[in-house]
Amino acid sequence: MKTSLAAIGSYTPEKILTNADFEKMVDTSDEWIRTRSGIRERHIAADDQATSDLSVIASKRALEAAHLSPKHVQAIIVATATPDMLFPSTACLVQTRIGAPHVISFDISAGCTGFLYGLAIAESLVKSGYDNILVIGADTLSKITDYTDRTTCVLFGDGAGAALIKRTELEDCILSSYFAADGSSWQLLQQPGGGSRIPASHDSVDKRLHYIKMQGNEVFKLAVRAMSEAALKTLKKASISTSQIDLLIPHQANIRIIEASAKRLHIPAEKVLVNLDRYGNTSAASIPIALDQAIREGRAKKGDLILMIAFGAGFTWGGVLLRY
Numbered sequence: 001m002k003t004s005l006a007a008i009g010s011y012t013p014e015k016i017l018t019n020a021d022f023e024k025m026v027d028t029s030d031e032w033i034r035t036r037s038g039i040r041e042r043h044i045a046a047d048d049q050a051t052s053d054l055s056v057i058a059s060k061r062a063l064e065a066a067h068l069s070p071k072h073v074q075a076i077i078v079a080t081a082t083p084d085m086l087f088p089s090t091a092c093l094v095q096t097r098i099g100a101p102h103v104i105s106f107d108i109s110a111g112c113t114g115f116l117y118g119l120a121i122a123e124s125l126v127k128s129g130y131d132n133i134l135v136i137g138a139d140t141l142s143k144i145t146d147y148t149d150r151t152t153c154v155l156f157g158d159g160a161g162a163a164l165i166k167r168t169e170l171e172d173c174i175l176s177s178y179f180a181a182d183g184s185s186w187q188l189l190q191q192p193g194g195g196s197r198i199p200a201s202h203d204s205v206d207k208r209l210h211y212i213k214m215q216g217n218e219v220f221k222l223a224v225r226a227m228s229e230a231a232l233k234t235l236k237k238a239s240i241s242t243s244q245i246d247l248l249i250p251h252q253a254n255i256r257i258i259e260a261s262a263k264r265l266h267i268p269a270e271k272v273l274v275n276l277d278r279y280g281n282t283s284a285a286s287i288p289i290a291l292d293q294a295i296r297e298g299r300a301k302k303g304d305l306i307l308m309i310a311f312g313a314g315f316t317w318g319g320v321l322l323r324y
Contacts, residue, residue, distance in 0.1 A: 038255025161288020
């Protein structure tokens, strides 16, 4: 069995938080934020919006684009670091709300690399005989962002992207992939509170342990090296050179990480999709949002070779080479 990318849909909340807004909240400036991250604004979920709400809208848009009824979906995979709750899974909540009864539904936690991990799992499911698989990357990082921490609060936004993966008798859309993880540096990017290690308590809340904690400089160095490795190993497995790539879609974490990775790979800027300035870091949602944009705007055309690479908490990293 071979895989096909039948359709993709995305959604970002209506509320926008600009750099000017942050100037009123913490000791920062528009120039400081843009210089260090490349971000100008980010979309923020409403108080009553959770990750499943964003996922449902993105999924419905993907299904509409594919002209497919939810009743024909056979699996739902949600990659997220911000599930609605620890259990049940966000995927189960999406399943019932879109009307896809009794199908396989589960979440995966691989940080910003989660959507790419999900594509690999979907490919395996297709080869096992399943069809019409929704792979969703969705996060509401604003819910776990400490808006008193000037170094991290400006980085994150909310959003969701959903890809519909189908069986096909034609050419495989996923030409190759590569994944890795290294938990030895887990402490550099984490949400300490809320799990079984540090359950919720007055003390954990007072210490602000339920928010993202990140050592940015150290994460930067690891991210550039790992994303470059993911790109080169993914391409090598398909016997494709960087010069043959039509479009690079990196995880939208930081403009300096993106530029450094592209430079290492000798991929010119015009072949790199960057929408970080409009959305910020949306974690697992960043690549499917960017892929949807590329397709809608005509930057991704039928037959194009698209390389997607990501690095996220764990640490995890990986790449997927796609023929659109």
